Amino acid sequence: MGSPYLLSQVELKPGDLIEIFRSCYQHWAIYVGDGKVVHLAPPCEHPMDGVASVLAALSDRAYVKKDWLEDVVRKDRYRVNNKHDETHPPLPISKIVRRAEELVGREMPYNLTSHNCEHFVMELRYGVAMSDQVTEAIAMGTVGVMGVAAAVIRSMAQRRKHRKE
Structure with missing residues (x-):
């Protein structure tokens, strides 16, 4: 495979899921052939918008766009990631x-x-809307909350111990 930033169009197949690594999240698109992708983009998913991820969190609507892969990727790293093919058989490519x-x-x-861009492309490929980014973020949030709770409990226990001494 070539550069991690650019795949040749020969390596891409219609129906492939494209994972694009933005600064603090992954944007997802689906390759439809001839160098083009379809993706779900909030109104703020623009090339020069450095706060896109923050504004996306505030948006309640998005648009399905068909764009050149290179225009969507910009200077970010990307890869084909048909990650659920083993557990969810892909729908027929034509569909x-x-x-x-x-x-x-x-x-x-x-x-x-x-209803984010990952849910959108997963539903197109597998017929099931899912987002590992969301699942992982929730898990990390849960772990983070548990970690904070454990630290608070430990701190309280140490204070009690010092008071008794």
């Missing part, structure tokens, strides 16, 4: 691409935890 193309131009609900 994936047809469904993606039919949605182009539509406004859709957007929510970071239930």
Whole structure:
């Protein structure tokens, strides 16, 4: 495989999931052929928008767009990531691409935890809307909260111990 930033179009197949590594999140698109991808983009997913991820969190709508892969990727690293093929058989490629193309131009609900760009492409490829980013963030949040709780409890126990001495 070539550079981690650019894959040749020969390596990309219609229906492939493209994971794009933004500064603090991953944007997802689905390859539909001829150098183009379909993706769900909040109004703030623009090339020059450095606060896109913050503004996306505030948005409740997004648009299905068909763009050149290189325009969506910009200077970010990306890869093909059909990560659930083992557990969720992909739909037929013709159906994936047809469904993606039919949605182009539509406004859709957007929510970071239930209707984001990863949910969108997973539903196109597998027929199931899912987002590992959300699952991992929730798990990390839970671990973080548990860690803070453990630290507070430990601190309180140490204070009691010192008071008794």
